[in-house]
Amino acid sequence: MNVRVRFAPSPTGFLHIGSVRTALFNWLYARHTGGTFVLRIEDTDTARNTEQSLRTILDGLAWLGLTHDEGPYFQSQRAAIYRQRVKQLVDAGMAYEREGAIRFKMTREPIVMNDLIAGKVTRELGDREVNDPDFVIVRSDGNPVFHFVNVVDDLEMKITHVIRGEDHLSNTPKHIALFRAFGVEPPKYAHIPMILNKDGTKMSKSDPDPVKARLASLTGYIEDGYLPEAVRNYLCLLGWSPKDDRQVLPIEEVIQKFDLPQVLRSNAKFDAAKLEWMNGQYINRLTxxxxxxxxxxxxxxxxxxxxxxxxxxxxxxxxxxxxxxxxxxxFTDDFPVEPVDAALLGKLADRYACVPTWDAASLEAGLKALATELGVKTGQLIHPCRMAVSGQTVGPSLYHMLEVLGRDRVLARLRKT
RNA sequence: GGCCCCAUCGUCUAGAGGCCUAGGACAUCAGAUUCUCAAUCUGGGUACACGGGUUCGAAUCCCGUUGGGGCCGCCA
The missing domain is CATH 1.10.8 (Helicase, Ruva Protein; domain 3)
Structure with a gap:
């Protein structure tokens, strides 16, 4: 079977980190199976559909390297298809008009789903559904609703595997019933668990806590200097595991090993500290x-x-x-320096002025020799020196730092104090 | 309220009846690196939610409880 999966975000103006993970798992599955990754923009809610929102989605996916093979398709341009499909159901007596809206005749029987991740799930009707299981598929203003267009598109686009967030699990019986009403077998479903804040709450860009709000959308990670490969790697590890002890793994290997049944069934909490650690790992590997x-x-x-x-x-x-x-x-001499022993650093400057070659080894030898002559610990020279040339108490290895800074800068700064 | 999903260290996870007095990673704590630490190395503490079963034997299977999450819109 030729696998076809899709990522179907709504252009809300931001890309939720959970949606990003959903996109990633779809992409991984497509690449793993040699299938097709379709991008579809669910812009039926005209109230919040903007050009900028579309850009956010496209840029975000591109940043992560999650390239789609087909699309993007826009639901806003597919009205004729939906009208035709509505008519099909009405003509077949499976949908009817009431109060200006069109409602689908939902089956009264429990629906059994064989979810690739959640397993066999049998959904009974809820207390409100028992009285009136039918649901609206076209609003009285003529616009079809999400459940309907989502199914029609998956059908028309020949989607074979619907990989989406677990928040849709309870909606799936509606979707299955619609597919059957159209006389086709529904696609396979794989509902991936949610990603929550560390405290177990829902990740939301409108969280009153600005720190949590920032973690919810991809933009913050891009702005803060995360590497796309690090974010992608971290996200792979939320709900999926290579089953060995490694954390940092090349995406090619994830593609090769990734499969739906291995995805965990339980929710994951987002650990920003681990992501940052992973980003450091990736930064360190760059030249x-x-x-x-x-x-x-x-x-x-x-x-x-x-x-x-x-x-x-x-x-x-x-x-x-x-x-x-x-x-x-x-890059600048303009930084504050805490008071240091100028006379001592003057001697170091004199010593460095006649160092044969300006490299870390010579600088280390020179400093240590001077310390011996003066009868002081190397640390008594090193710390003031670091302060004088960098204004910092922490930083890289001193001698390598001096080597990179260069003779002129170092001597000038040592004598300036 | 009804329905659905879930439950191993603080967090992400390994574990598919004996290999587990539960392994790895992040975080944390303690040392080390006699140049710092925001790097690196070493070491420590920390978990099978609870209660019943099944079995010679359960983190692994079943039931219940509790806890967490989700869905019940003419939002997506």
Whole structure:
């Protein structure tokens, strides 16, 4: 069977991190099976459908590398198809008009679903449904509703596997009944569990807590300097596991191993700290050259110098946005310095002025020799030196830092204090 | 209220009846690296929600309880 899956977001103006995971699992399944990944924009709710909202979705998916093979299709352009399908049901006596709306005659029997992830699920009618199981498929204003267009599109687009959030599990009987009304077998369903905040609440961009609100949409991660491959890798591990002890794995391997029955059935809580750790892992694996292409906000026209600075700092950094702040002193003399022993640093400057070659090894040897002569611990020279040249108490290995900074800057800063 | 799903360290997970006095990762704590730490290394603590079964034997199977999540719209 030729697998066809789809990601069908609604253009709401942001991409929810849970939707991103759903898109990822669809994409993984398509790539794993050699199938087709369809993108469909569910823009039937005209009230919140904007050009910008579409851009957010397209840019977000592109950022993550989740490229679609077909589409995007727009529900707003498919009204004729829906009208025809409504007519089909009405003509067949399976839908009827009431109070201006068109309602579907829902079966009264419990519906059995064989979900690829949740397993066999039998849904009885709820207390309200028992009295009136039928549901509206076309509003009195003439617009078809989500459940209807969703099914019609999946049918028309020959979707074979519907991989979506578990919040749709309870809706699935309606969808199955509609497929049967159209005389076709419903697709296979795979409902993936939800992603919740660490405290178990729903992730929402309108959460009163700004920290939690920011975690809910993809935009924040892009702005904060997360690498797409790190976000993608982290998301793969929410509800799925390679079943060995590795956390960082190439996407090619995930594609090869990923399958629906192995997806966990329980909800996952989002661990921002682990994501950040993972991002640091990915940053550390990039070269200075690669980092220079991705990091913005680093001044200076000297490309080679920028690359060396990024290379030097990368192991200390977990977010790209940290680079400009932490590398500031490489590009400017304008930073505050706490008081240090000027006489002592003057001697170090004199020593460094005649160091044979300006490299970490020579600088280390020079500093240690001076410390011995003066009868002080190396730390008594190292810490003031770091402060004088960087204004910081923490940073990369001092000697490597001095090497990258270069002779002129270092001597000037040591003597300036 | 009804219906549905779920339940292993704080978090993500491994575990598909004996390999488990439960493994890995993040986080955390303690050491180390006699140059810091925001890096790295080493080590520690921390979990099978509870109660019944089934079985020689259960984290693994069944039932119940509790807890968490979801759906019950002319929203998607």
């Amino acid at each position: 200075g050259e690669e980092l220079d292409r991705r990091v913005t906000g680093i001044p200076g026209a000297d490309v080679a110098y920028r690359r060396r600075v990024l290379e030097l700092l990368k192991s200390k950094v977990t977010l790209l946005k940290q680079f400009p702040e932490r590398t500031k002193y490489f």
